[in-house]
Amino acid sequence: MRMSIRHVTSYRYDSPVQYSIQQLRLVPVSTPSQVVVDWDFSAPGKLDASIDAYGNTVRTLVLMRPTTEISFAVRGEVDTTPLRDGRLLEGPGRIPLEHFTCATRLTEPDDAIRALASRFDGLDTPARLLDLAAAIGERMAYQPGITEVGSTAAQALALGQGVCQDYAHLLIACCRTLGLPARYVSGYIDAGDVSQAASHAWADVWLGDSGWVSVDALHARFASEHYCRIAVGRDYDAAAPVRGMRVGGGGESMAVDVSVGGRCDQ
Incomplete structure (x- = not known):
């Protein structure tokens, strides 16, 4: 089956966040039971890539400028068995x-x-x-x-x-x-x-x-x-898909929009 996935997460804050670091586990890996066809990751800053102890792909986002909103999105296709x-x-x-x-x-x-x-x-x-x-x-x-x-x-x-x-x-x-x-x-x-x-x-x-x-x-x-x-x-x-910390920001609201669709190969 080919799965098409789109996932957008947005954070909004009552006052500016002065510093934020987010660890994002939102990237699939190819295994014997699934193959990543394509995968795009967009974020409001540079993403550093690493692999954790479990073999998970981790993207780390660090923001050092004041902001009242942080949003990141992934989308792509994966063939599953x-x-x-x-x-x-x-x-x-x-x-x-x-x-x-x-x-x-x-x-x-x-x-x-x-x-x-x-x-x-x-x-x-x-x-x-x-x-x-x-x-x-x-x-x-x-x-x-x-x-x-x-x-x-x-x-x-x-x-x-x-x-x-x-x-x-x-x-x-x-x-x-x-x-x-x-x-x-x-x-x-x-x-x-x-x-x-x-x-x-x-x-x-x-x-x-x-x-x-x-x-x-x-x-x-x-x-x-x-x-x-x-x-x-x-x-x-x-x-966890998203883990992080921040300095400043006051109150926080989060919105998540995920859509998943699948089709079988003919």
Whole structure:
């Protein structure tokens, strides 16, 4: 499938920002399961390129002039490959699998998470992983505006509501409780017949002979050709599309406009 993606993020401030630095993980990389056809990145200043520890492409924007608005945009096309049972066409990767078994602040399990995970002791197949995603869906309802980017998996489960980030963190927390390596994925989804679209988050879980299995916990399905991967990490903090700091500016408002479309090759 060829996915066409456009993503514009704009910040406006009540007073001039004197200094700003933004780390942007908004550039996909070509992998065995996706090929970047073209990708353009526009920003109000020079972008320094680097690769982080997880292999994600990072663009760093530094502004040292007063401004009341910062806007950047990406657009491009990516060819994606259908996956069998969500199995990625790649090996363990550059980082030891044990790194992805360690809890983080956002994925630290509590008693409720341990109880949920215990129902899936011995999980070792992609089908069983989907069962876990479905069980998470039975405990949580999709509801924007209830949680924040800093909300933990335990908090989301206690609330019984959240967004794709929360579903991904909860799946990761359960898998790590079971001793399975799991990593957070940020990217885009071509919605198709589901209701939540565009910017998205899901998870990869290492299942031994099956390798990395990519699962969208929100929709309880395997992530396949309708998904474009942008960044991975142990949790949202390591794979966030935008992270930064500023000096000045006062109050801040943010607007995000994302559109994703896909077409199958004939």
